Amino acid sequence: xxxCSGQPAAGARLCQSAGTxxxxxxxxxxxxxxxxxxxxxxxxxxxDETLQAVVDWLTRRxxxxxxxxxxxNRSHQAQEPFAGT
Numbered sequence: 001x002x003x004c005s006g007q008p009a010a011g012a013r014l015c016q017s018a019g020t021x022x023x024x025x026x027x028x029x030x031x032x033x034x035x036x037x038x039x040x041x042x043x044x045x046x047x048d049e050t051l052q053a054v055v056d057w058l059t060r061r062x063x064x065x066x067x068x069x070x071x072x073n074r075s076h077q078a079q080e081p082f083a084g085t
Contacts, residue, residue: 047055
């Protein structure tokens with residue numbers, strides 16, 4: 001199966017330049033068709049389920065590493081707890 005993806009902002013800019021408000025699915029579909037016709041984005045194969053699962057796991061791992069790093073940075077900024085508690 002093949003597909004194509006683009007930047008949502010590019011479609012929004014095309015819509016804005018055409019003076020078309022982005023309010024409905026019908027308008028969105030028309031703008032996407034116009035975008036595909038004018039820009040001709042490359043067609044590429046969609047990732048299979050295994051590859052998508054690996055990408056999802058790596059994305060989640062990156063998120064968790066960022067959270068852990070943020071918590072470690074915050075712990076260095078925290079005040080020492082009271083000795084009597």
